[in-house]
Amino acid sequence: MKITPSTRAGAGICLATLLLATACTSGRQPPQQGGGMQGQASRALDGKIARPIGLLFAGMDMNQDHVIDEAELDNGIRHDWAGFKASAHSGVSALGLAEWSVYALGDADALPNSIAFDSNFDGQVSENEFRARLISEFAALDTNHDRRLTRAELLVDAPVRPRSGNMMQPRGMGGPGDPGGKGGGRPPR
DSSP: OOOOHHHHHHHHHHHHHHHHHHHHHSOOOOOOSSOHHHHHHHHHHHOEEEOHHHHHHHHTOTTOSSEEEHHHHHHHHHHHHHTSOOBTTTBEEHHHHHHHHHHHHSSTTOSSOHHHHOTTOSSEEOHHHHHHHHHHHHHHHOTTOSSEEEHHHHEEEOOOOOOSTTTTOOTTSOOTTOTTSTTSSSOOO
């Protein structure tokens, strides 16, 4: 059999295609259990974040000592409540609270949301409900129960990010929980 330049080119293209297909189908290996540098690196990537309510409380630190005490919390609640155009009888509407959430928490959907504040579900948030929710959030973050929030108490673990090989998969391509494929979204028609 005679090997011609076109045969060599065809064989080269087949070999390149085979190598490319092999590289594409070999996914990343899952992280090893245990310690080592790889385990430390993955923990460092997860890290800590501040919830929107934690950022609100940090803004209440009037003396800038990086600790929020009950007096600063009370002052902050009074200041934020005074910013509402609330009726003494009916309180603040869900829309008014959503506007405050954008200003104070960064987004209308940030937690706690208007449902969390409206404890009697009457569609209005009273000053007492507003105060009670913020005091409850403060107490939940106060892990050592000293009635003071340090910066460390304002942090929570960051959500775990997936470490799979399909991180670059565009939306709508059928990943778990994706409306375009298995695991979530609309049922098939």
